[in-house]
Amino acid sequence: MIVVLEKGVSLKDKASIVRLIEQHGGRLLVSELGDTTHIGLVDTVAQALADRIRVMPGVAAIRSEAPPYPQVSREYRETRSLVDVRDVAVGGSEVVVMAGPCSVESATQIATVAEAVADAGARILRGGAFKPRTSPYSFQGLGEEGLYLLAAARDQTGLPVVTEVVATEDVALVATHADMLQIGARNMQNFRLLSEVGAQPKPVLLKRGISSSIEEVLLAAEYVASAGNTHVILCERGIRTFETATRNTFDVSAVPVLKRETHLPVIVDPSHAAGDRELVPALAAAGVAAGADGVLVEVHNDPDSALSDGPQSLTLPGFTEMMGTLKAVADAVGRRIR
Numbered sequence: 488m489i490v491v492l493e494k495g496v497s498l499k500d501k502a503s504i505v506r507l508i509e510q511h512g513g514r515l516l517v518s519e520l521g522d523t524t525h526i527g528l529v530d531t532v533a534q535a536l537a538d539r540i541r542v543m544p545g546v547a548a549i550r551s552e553a554p555p556y557p558q559v560s561r562e563y564r565e566t567r568s569l570v571d572v573r574d575v576a577v578g579g580s581e582v583v584v585m586a587g588p589c590s591v592e593s594a595t596q597i598a599t600v601a602e603a604v605a606d607a608g609a610r611i612l613r614g615g616a617f618k619p620r621t622s623p624y625s626f627q628g629l630g631e632e633g634l635y636l637l638a639a640a641r642d643q644t645g646l647p648v649v650t651e652v653v654a655t656e657d658v659a660l661v662a663t664h665a666d667m668l669q670i671g672a673r674n675m676q677n678f679r680l681l682s683e684v685g686a687q688p689k690p691v692l693l694k695r696g697i698s699s700s701i702e703e704v705l706l707a708a709e710y711v712a713s714a715g716n717t718h719v720i721l722c723e724r725g726i727r728t729f730e731t732a733t734r735n736t737f738d739v740s741a742v743p744v745l746k747r748e749t750h751l752p753v754i755v756d757p758s759h760a761a762g763d764r765e766l767v768p769a770l771a772a773a774g775v776a777a778g779a780d781g782v783l784v785e786v787h788n789d790p791d792s793a794l795s796d797g798p799q800s801l802t803l804p805g806f807t808e809m810m811g812t813l814k815a816v817a818d819a820v821g822r823r824i825r
């Protein structure tokens with residue numbers, strides 16, 4: 488339930504409403520936007536109090552049909568959120584391209600890819616240090632060493648870095664070195680991890696779970712927001728369906744649906760959807776055309792010898808070529824790519 492207060496509501500009236508709710512043990516989420524105040528109530532106590540609150544001075548409306556993810560919903564905040572990843576704003580008119588290898592493999596590899604993607608117009612560098620692999624025998628990432636290599640690549644190129652965190656005990660470490668923390672598809676419903684990244688200040692890139700509905704994505708984002716961190720970017724990266732021609736099925740509808748439901752920025756990851764580098768530019772273009780605020784894409788200087796996700800990684804020239812297409816598509820939909 489969301490209580491919308493009248494514009495210019497007096498402090499006294501607001502305090503009475505808040506006091507009544509608190510006396511009944513309700514949990515409040517207060518959002519002040521310009522001269523409008525919305526109070527979100529997430530607890531069941533809200534329903535019992537609705538009739539009393541409705542007639543209190545200062546109350547403009549009660550929206551009891553509000554979604555179960557109040558903090559991330561557009562009912563609660565109509566204007567779109569900008570998420571700053573160091574000095575790069577995601578969610579504005581620019582479509583932000585985030586590129587880099589699936590895994591950080593060596594100092595030379597990450598430095599080479601970072602330079603190349605920066606030159607081609609990427610704004611954020613990606614690279615996995617802690618890798619969630621399907622098989623325990625696959626490369627698990629360089630761990631802490633990978634974080635240092637990413638930080639060095641940031642120093643070299645000026646690109647902020649995003650990297651995945653897979654365990655609650657690593658959140659502080661990853662947050663020390665990265666500019667944005669990625670929650671991978673496999674951990675989208677790891678609620679302890681969501682709360683942990685919600686309790687630190689760096690922005691969070693939340694990827695859609697492999698078999699998750701859009702509502703589940705939004706509830707996962709609400710976990711992060713409810714722990715105190717509303718700097719969340721959502722990412723459509725393909726879902727598991729009966730179709731086997733692609734690694735996952737790219738759900739392009741998720742982009743406009745999410746953007747209707749939430750004020751958070753929404754980006755697409757065509758690499759993990761396609762699983763095949765040949766298909767990546769088309770899916771990326773579709774995502775931008777559908778209104779995505781960014782594209783997260785895997786790029787490798789030598790994909791054939793990549794330690795993870797080589798088949799879906801663009802080559803350096805392939806990435807540059809795709810950027811040309813994406814710029815044209817962004818232009819066509821009234822957005823821009825730097």
Ligand code: PEP
Nearest residue numbers: 589671672673694724759
């Ligand atoms: C990745 O970004 O390399 C990754 C593991 O992605 P996902 O969680 O979407 O599979």
Ligand code: MN
Nearest residue numbers: 589785795796
């Ligand atoms: Mn990958």
